[in-house]
Amino acid sequence: MCGIFGIHAPERDVARLSYFGLFALQHRGQESAGIAVADSGRLTVLRDMGLVTQVFSEQKLRGLRGQVAIGHSRYSTTGSTHWANAQPIVQHGSARTVALGHNGNLTNTGELREELLDDGVRLRSTSDTEVIAALIARDGRPLEEAAAATMEKIEGAFSAVLLSEGKLIGFRDPNGIRPLALGRLDDDWLLASETCAFDLLGAEAVRELQPGELVIIDDDGCRSVQAVEPANGGALCIFEFIYFARPDSKLRGVELHGARVRMGERLAAEAPAEADSVMAVPDSGTPAAIGFARASGIPFAEGLIKNRYVGRTFIQPDQALREHGIKSKFNPLADVAGKRVVVVDDSIVRGSTTRQIVAMLFEAGALEVHVRVSSPPIVSPCFYGIDMADEDDLVAASRSVEEVRELLGATSLAYLSLEGLQEATERPESSFCRACLTRSYPTGIPDDLKLAKLRFEAARA
Numbered sequence: 001m002c003g004i005f006g007i008h009a010p011e012r013d014v015a016r017l018s019y020f021g022l023f024a025l026q027h028r029g030q031e032s033a034g035i036a037v038a039d040s041g042r043l044t045v046l047r048d049m050g051l052v053t054q055v056f057s058e059q060k061l062r063g064l065r066g067q068v069a070i071g072h073s074r075y076s077t078t079g080s081t082h083w084a085n086a087q088p089i090v091q092h093g094s095a096r097t098v099a100l101g102h103n104g105n106l107t108n109t110g111e112l113r114e115e116l117l118d119d120g121v122r123l124r125s126t127s128d129t130e131v132i133a134a135l136i137a138r139d140g141r142p143l144e145e146a147a148a149a150t151m152e153k154i155e156g157a158f159s160a161v162l163l164s165e166g167k168l169i170g171f172r173d174p175n176g177i178r179p180l181a182l183g184r185l186d187d188d189w190l191l192a193s194e195t196c197a198f199d200l201l202g203a204e205a206v207r208e209l210q211p212g213e214l215v216i217i218d219d220d221g222c223r224s225v226q227a228v229e230p231a232n233g234g235a236l237c238i239f240e241f242i243y244f245a246r247p248d249s250k251l252r253g254v255e256l257h258g259a260r261v262r263m264g265e266r267l268a269a270e271a272p273a274e275a276d277s278v279m280a281v282p283d284s285g286t287p288a289a290i291g292f293a294r295a296s297g298i299p300f301a302e303g304l305i306k307n308r309y310v311g312r313t314f315i316q317p318d319q320a321l322r323e324h325g326i327k328s329k330f331n332p333l334a335d336v337a338g339k340r341v342v343v344v345d346d347s348i349v350r351g352s353t354t355r356q357i358v359a360m361l362f363e364a365g366a367l368e369v370h371v372r373v374s375s376p377p378i379v380s381p382c383f384y385g386i387d388m389a390d391e392d393d394l395v396a397a398s399r400s401v402e403e404v405r406e407l408l409g410a411t412s413l414a415y416l417s418l419e420g421l422q423e424a425t426e427r428p429e430s431s432f433c434r435a436c437l438t439r440s441y442p443t444g445i446p447d448d449l450k451l452a453k454l455r456f457e458a459a460r461a
């Protein structure tokens, strides 16, 4: 995940608009936030750990003046949560200075890092974003050509916003794994991970960038180049449809809330349950639960109340509190007592949260707990920027549905079929990455990366 944003608007307060853009994209990453502005070509960046509202104050925003800006909100694994990895990053190279914000994950970082280090380039962090920035900063060709040449070299998932020489550039990998959209605010141009950022700013969503496309926005307007040949129909991450993107965003012209309701409707048809009420694991399971209730005729009811203020920065509770575990996040309503309930969630990764929710509902007096999941079982890890655990941590990777049900302690368990999911998106199968559900990856995965994440497979072989 990660949210990226860019704006070229010489007559506006670009830092403030970036702040609001990032605020709309906060769900894509809560660990750090940053904004870089260019004022007559001079770059200033402010980035720090925390939420957008924690990093920026009125005073700090006032200090960020310029005509062009990019912003980033970051999500990362715990191990790499530190300031040096916060974005946008600024890289000084032999050809230029660039600021870059990246969403995705490169699969050939190791090889490119070695190449850069061998050439005497100094790298400060372990992030793949720095590698992209370093390649562009040292390339002596004109900026657009340098960016296009870098797109040819890097592999994996990348949607990026780049600021250099007073220009805003956006580009997307040839599979288009992570989203990136172009927007317009009167005569000014914007880029954002999701269209919900344009809505907040009163801007119009013009279109999504095509896989392999690069756009250049400067005082002459917006130009587009097909920098890299797109791969087949593209491979947008299907989890953007299931869970990652905000329900009020549109991807491929489809509003995601509607797609998620259809997933729930289809799930009810594929895996009905005899129950008194349907509830969601809030908030991400809510649209599918609404769809399930609608299609099954079983009333939708709130059963789990979520504390929306539990973030990654949550102070670790002491031992006694920790034993309540999941209660810091969810608490059941007394209303579930004596009822047979259907609980709808969008996905199950490790299974520990679902197991605790099931136990909590039984403790609250539920008679039966039927778990319904609006995606197929996750059986393989993601190499494209989602911290989904190694294969041996994925509860469904080596277990049958019945074995998972037993582990969760649920009365029944059913997942949405792959066909059902696909139909709910109303877009063709060929245009999606579904690798964590099918084990079929849209790009090559180097052996060292595979070995690190596919320990389960390695142990079985």
Ligand code: SF4
Pocket (backbone or CB within 6 Å): 177, 236, 237, 238, 239, 240, 381, 382, 383, 384, 385, 386, 433, 434, 435, 436, 437
């Ligand atoms: S492997 Fe799964 S989570 Fe990763 S990009 Fe593909 S569909 Fe998305």
